[in-house]
Amino acid sequence: MDLMLNQFLFLGAILFCIGVYGVLARRNAVMVLMSIELILNSVNINLVAFSTMWGVASGAVFALFVIAVAAAEVGVGLALVLMLYRNMRSIDVDRVDLMKG
Amino acid sequence: MLLGFEAPSIDFHALAPEIVVTATLAVLILVDAFTPKQAKSAQSSIAGLGLLLALVPVVTLAVDGGTRVMFEGAFVVDTFSLVLTGLFLVSGYVVILLSQTYIAEGDYWEGEYYQLLLASILGMMVMASARDLITVFIALELLSIPAYMLAAWRKRDLRSDEAGIKYYLMGVFASAVLLYGMSLLYGLTGTTMLSEIATKLAGEDVPSAAVLAIVFIVVGFGFKVSAVPFHTWAPDTYEGAPTPVTAFLAVASKAAGFVALMIVVFGAFPFRVDIVEPLFWALAVATMFVGNLIALRQTNVVRMLAYSGIAQAGYMLAPLAVAGTVGDAAVQSILIYLMIYATMNLGAFAVVIAASRKTRSGELTSFAGLVRYAPGLAVAMAMFLFSLAGIPPLGGWFAKFGIFKTLVEADSAAGYSLAIIVGVNSVIALFYYARVAKTMIMDDVPDGDLSPVQVPVSLRAAISITLVLTVVFGILPQLVAGLTDNATLLSAVAVP
Numbered sequence: 001m002d003l004m005l006n007q008f009l010f011l012g013a014i015l016f017c018i019g020v021y022g023v024l025a026r027r028n029a030v031m032v033l034m035s036i037e038l039i040l041n042s043v044n045i046n047l048v049a050f051s052t053m054w055g056v057a058s059g060a061v062f063a064l065f066v067i068a069v070a071a072a073e074v075g076v077g078l079a080l081v082l083m084l085y086r087n088m089r090s091i092d093v094d095r096v097d098l099m100k101g
Numbered sequence: 102m103l104l105g106f107e108a109p110s111i112d113f114h115a116l117a118p119e120i121v122v123t124a125t126l127a128v129l130i131l132v133d134a135f136t137p138k139q140a141k142s143a144q145s146s147i148a149g150l151g152l153l154l155a156l157v158p159v160v161t162l163a164v165d166g167g168t169r170v171m172f173e174g175a176f177v178v179d180t181f182s183l184v185l186t187g188l189f190l191v192s193g194y195v196v197i198l199l200s201q202t203y204i205a206e207g208d209y210w211e212g213e214y215y216q217l218l219l220a221s222i223l224g225m226m227v228m229a230s231a232r233d234l235i236t237v238f239i240a241l242e243l244l245s246i247p248a249y250m251l252a253a254w255r256k257r258d259l260r261s262d263e264a265g266i267k268y269y270l271m272g273v274f275a276s277a278v279l280l281y282g283m284s285l286l287y288g289l290t291g292t293t294m295l296s297e298i299a300t301k302l303a304g305e306d307v308p309s310a311a312v313l314a315i316v317f318i319v320v321g322f323g324f325k326v327s328a329v330p331f332h333t334w335a336p337d338t339y340e341g342a343p344t345p346v347t348a349f350l351a352v353a354s355k356a357a358g359f360v361a362l363m364i365v366v367f368g369a370f371p372f373r374v375d376i377v378e379p380l381f382w383a384l385a386v387a388t389m390f391v392g393n394l395i396a397l398r399q400t401n402v403v404r405m406l407a408y409s410g411i412a413q414a415g416y417m418l419a420p421l422a423v424a425g426t427v428g429d430a431a432v433q434s435i436l437i438y439l440m441i442y443a444t445m446n447l448g449a450f451a452v453v454i455a456a457s458r459k460t461r462s463g464e465l466t467s468f469a470g471l472v473r474y475a476p477g478l479a480v481a482m483a484m485f486l487f488s489l490a491g492i493p494p495l496g497g498w499f500a501k502f503g504i505f506k507t508l509v510e511a512d513s514a515a516g517y518s519l520a521i522i523v524g525v526n527s528v529i530a531l532f533y534y535a536r537v538a539k540t541m542i543m544d545d546v547p548d549g550d551l552s553p554v555q556v557p558v559s560l561r562a563a564i565s566i567t568l569v570l571t572v573v574f575g576i577l578p579q580l581v582a583g584l585t586d587n588a589t590l591l592s593a594v595a596v597p
Binding site: 016029032039043049053056061066079084088099 | 266274336
């Protein structure tokens with residue numbers, strides 16, 4: 001069965017929207033990180049689909065870079081969340097609110 | 102057997118600044134691994150020396166002139182990128198001077214601090230030369246990821262944790278949105294090269310997806326430059342992070358965000374100003390007003406400087422709203438502003454760091470009567486603040502003058518209205534800058550403790566460098582204007 005480009009873009013758009021919703025609505029830091037991963041993967045789906053459509057490899061190469069950088073980002077993110085947990089015994093991002101004004 | 106792979110030709114002279122910084126980074130890691138814990142102070146010296154050494158090829162490249170293009174146009178070394186590379190190296194060096202005693206006296210690791218700082222500066226240098234989407238993305242992440250860790254440096258302090266986690270979540274979310282915009286842009290044009298994207302999007306009918314892509318990209322970089330309404334992370338991160346890191350984020354990281362914004366928006370859409378200009382107009386106006394009005398009621402000097410930095414970002418966004426008519430004059434006025442802003446803002450942070458060595462506080466009240474026990478610091482701070490307010494003959498006036506000149510030259514409703522708004526905001530800003538000066542000079546010392554502040558040599562050097570540059574840029578503005586004269590970004594793209 002041949003798939004149409006639209007189907008990939010639609011999947012990408014849905015993942016993007018779920019990710020944005022998760023970032024805005026979730027209070028658990030790990031869930032926020034997972035939502036950001038969803039957005040990055042929607043980008044990857046887009047890039048690979050477009051890369052196939054245009055018949056050039058640059059999009060797929062871009063997707064590889066995104067995957068590698070996302071891994072580095074999540075590494076740092078989990079370290080920060082762990083540090084927060086050690087100091088606060090909670091990873092609720094709404095409770096991280098010492099400074100105001 | 103031939104593989105049919107042709108090695109790309111690499112111009113090592115053009116890459117020399119990046120190579121020197123990378124080599125310094127490698128040396129730092131090796132030295133860190135093989136020195137005992139007591140001898141870590143060499144780290145800052147090596148890092149500073151490496152940054153100064155990297156300035157040498159920048160100067161030789163500038164003397165050589167011309168444009169060097171590498172990797173099929175993905176990496177370009179021209180006046181624009183050299184001016185910015187120089188700016189990043191010098192401000193990086195000043196940040197190292199600011200950090201030296203602060204980090205050495207804290208009980209956290211010294212080695213990693215300078216390694217992360219250098220990695221972030223390397224990302225900024227690559228950003229200045231990047232001319233395709235993949236390179237811009239890699240540079241952005243290389244400069245951001247170490248900065249997240251630097252913001253959370255005092256890891257047992259909950260405020261520093263908060264600074265780091267807020268900066269991280271906002272930054273990563275912004276770069277994810279930005280990437281989605283980039284993927285749409287790639288889908289529309291089938292190339293990651295900015296100049297090719299520009300020619301493909303130059304036609305009369307714009308696909309609506311292109312508008313979406315532009316909006317996503319501007320939103321993504323809006324977070325980086327802390328433009329309103331994407332500024333919410335900035336005050337908390339600036340207040341919670343170690344003060345030298347705050348200086349770094351407020352100056353170098355913001356400058357890198359502007360560079361990325363200019364490169365992508367005017368590299369990829371130089372002929373789509375009809376979409377871009379109203380967007381920047383709205384962002385600039387919101388950023389100026391919100392930044393200045395909230396800064397008015399701050400009682401913490403670091404937090405006030407954060408909001409003032411947001412307002413200053415608004416002034417820098419203004420020329421982008423008329424870039425379609427004035428062309429490269431907008432880019433040059435932003436470069437001049439970035440250079441002068443870097444010197445005066447780093448200076449202000451240096452004084453805050455020096456004064457809080459005694460008071461251990463960033464609250465405005467702790468600066469009361471500073472002139473009684475540290476007259477030098479108080480005078481320097483007053484000069485930096487009046488420069489930030491744009492009062493001649495200090496550097497800040499020329500930066501503001503450049504913005505006004507560009508806005509008026511555009512000779513359009515958008516230009517004139519922005520010029521008026523910049524003027525109104527400069528008056529608002531004068532209030533809170535002058536209030537700090539008044540507290541330092543007129544008020545009494547809170548606890549009557551008149552013992553002098555011990556200012557270490559490195560901080561003295563940082564304050565002297567920034568003070569001299571702030572004054573020189575104000576009296577001899579042709580110096581800084583001459584640097585950017587040939588800095589072009591827009592005219593490099595061939596009109597279709």
